[in-house]
Every structure is written in C-alpha cells, then in structure tokens.
Amino acid sequence: MASRPLVVLVDTTVLYSAIVYRGLENRVLFSGNHIFVTTDFVISEIQRIIVTKRGLGRREARRMVRSMPVVVASSDLIKTKLEEADELMGKRDRSDVPLVALALTIPGHDGIWSTDKDFEVVKGRFKVWKTRELLKV
Amino acid sequence: MASKLLLNLPGKDSERIEMLVEAGEYASKSEFIRFAIKQALYSEERIGELKAITSKLQKQTKSRKHVREEIEWAKAGTRKAVAGMLKQ
Numbered sequence: 722m723a724s725r726p727l728v729v730l731v732d733t734t735v736l737y738s739a740i741v742y743r744g745l746e747n748r749v750l751f752s753g754n755h756i757f758v759t760t761d762f763v764i765s766e767i768q769r770i771i772v773t774k775r776g777l778g779r780r781e782a783r784r785m786v787r788s789m790p791v792v793v794a795s796s797d798l799i800k801t802k803l804e805e806a807d808e809l810m811g812k813r814d815r816s817d818v819p820l821v822a823l824a825l826t827i828p829g830h831d832g833i834w835s836t837d838k839d840f841e842v843v844k845g846r847f848k849v850w851k852t853r854e855l856l857k858v
Numbered sequence: 859m860a861s862k863l864l865l866n867l868p869g870k871d872s873e874r875i876e877m878l879v880e881a882g883e884y885a886s887k888s889e890f891i892r893f894a895i896k897q898a899l900y901s902e903e904r905i906g907e908l909k910a911i912t913s914k915l916q917k918q919t920k921s922r923k924h925v926r927e928e929i930e931w932a933k934a935g936t937r938k939a940v941a942g943m944l945k946q
Contacts, residue, residue: 734929740912741919747912762939766932774928775918781911788908800943807944815940816933 727755727831727858729850731791732820733763735834737770740785745852749834750790755855757834758792758827760799762819794823802826809846813839865891 731750736759739746750757764786771777771785786793799806799822806822807815817839824833824847832848833840840849867875875890884890919925 733933737925737929741915741925743916762936766929766936769932769935770928771915774931775915777911777915784907785911788904796943803940803943807940814933814937816936818940819936 727855728827728829729755729757729831729855730820730824730827730833731757731759731763732817732833732835732837732840733766734837735852736763736789736791737767738836740767740789745856749852749855752856753790754858756792757790758794758823758830760819760823761793761795762816764791764793766816794827799823799826809843810839813842863891 735746736750738744739750749755768779768782768786771782772779777785796819799819802822802825803818805825806818810818810821814837817837820833820835821843824830824843830847832850833843834850834852834855836852843849872887875884875887878884878890879887884893
C-alpha cells in the first residue's frame with residue numbers, strides 16, 4: 722500500500738468495464754485504495770450507453786453515476802487545456818482529448834488509468850497505469 | 859424512538875473528537891457520533907443501490923466485443939462535442 726492514496730484519472734473503457742464486469746477493473750475501482758477522477762464526458766458516455774443500449778431509466782442511471790466512487794470534473798474546468806490536449810491526442814482519438822485535458826489541468830495527479838493503446842502517445846508526459854499495476858500498489 | 863449506545867473508542871479518536879467539539883465544529887461528542895453514523899448509513903445505502911444496478915448490468919453483458927461496440931458508439935458523440943468546443 723502506498724503511504725497516500727494515488728489520484729488517478731480514469732477513462733471510459735476502464736470505468737465502464739468496472740461496472741459491467743466483475744473483473745480486475747471492478748476490484749481496483751471499489752478497493753477504496755485510490756482517488757479516482759474523470760470528466761463529465763466519460764460520465765455522459767456511460768449514461769448514454771446504460772440508458773440507450775441497456776434500457777435503464779434515466780433516474781436509475783443518474784443514481785448509479787452519483788454512487789460511483791469517482792470524482793467528476795466539469796467541462797468548464799478543462800476547457801482552457803482542450804487545445805493543448807487536442808495537439809497531443811486529437812490525431813489518435815478525439816474522444817480521449819477531454820481526459821488528457823484533465824491530466825493537463827489537475828496538478829499533482831499520479832497518472833491515467835487506461836487499457837487503451839491510444840494513451841501511449843502521452844506516456845512521456847503522464848504515467849499510464851494498467852489495471853494489474855494498480856492492483857499491486 | 860431513540861436508543862442509547864455505549865461506545866469504546868481508541869483514546870486518540872476520542873481526543874480528536876474532543877478537539878473538534880472544543881473548536882466549535884460539533885455541539886458535543888454525541889453530535890459528532892450521530893453525524894458519523896448518518897454518513898455511514900447514507901454511504902451504505904448508496905453502495906447498496908450501486909451494487910443492485912451493477913449486478914443487473916453484469917447479467918446483461920454478452921461479450922467483450924459487445925461492450926467495445928457500446929463504448930465506441932458512445933465515444934462518437936464525444937468526438938462531435940469536442941470538435942464543437944474546439945471550434946468555439
């Protein structure tokens with residue numbers, strides 16, 4: 722165990738996997754060992770899926786999102802870093818730009834938790850955590 | 859109906875609660891304990907709700923491929939939104 726909890730930024734794939742599978746992502750997210758932060762873009766994506774594709778009611782979806790152990794940063798917070806983030810990530814996948822903007826905005830975080838290869842382009846700037854690595858910390 | 863509880867607290871915790879009461883954060887040690895219990899019960903309730911919903915979603919999950927398709931579908935909306943924000 723680290724002496725202080727890590728502050729880790731979470732992408733959609735990891736967060737959604739933690740919800741729909743009882744796998745490693747689920748174990749890490751609900752371990753209570755770290756502080757997880759994400760963008761409202763990621764939360765909107767998850768809400769859209771569970772309402773439109775999974776048939777959950779909007780109220781139920783909102784309740785679920787509110788109960789997740791994740792701090793949600795609003796798009797207002799990251800908008801000044803969007804262009805810089807787009808330069809880093811935009812060519813790979815624009816849907817990941819808000820999370821990179823969050824990484825550029827929050828001082829002193831410990832990296833990004835993602836299993837997505839697109840985040841390899843920011844490895845020089847931020848630590849990119851794999852799920853198994855976080856289980857060992 | 860109210861009920862009384864007798865608690866055994868580690869000395870350090872008890873001292874910290876006393877300091878908070880002295881600082882005026884809580885009216886008494888009892889008020890602190892009532893607040894802490896309310897917080898814990900609220901958090902348990904939310905965890906229960908979350909477990910019920912995630913369990914429903916886990917039962918619906920067909921395959922990794924299906925989940926990847928769902929995510930890809932949702933990300934298309936974000937790409938448009940980000941492109942719009944960058945134009946502004």
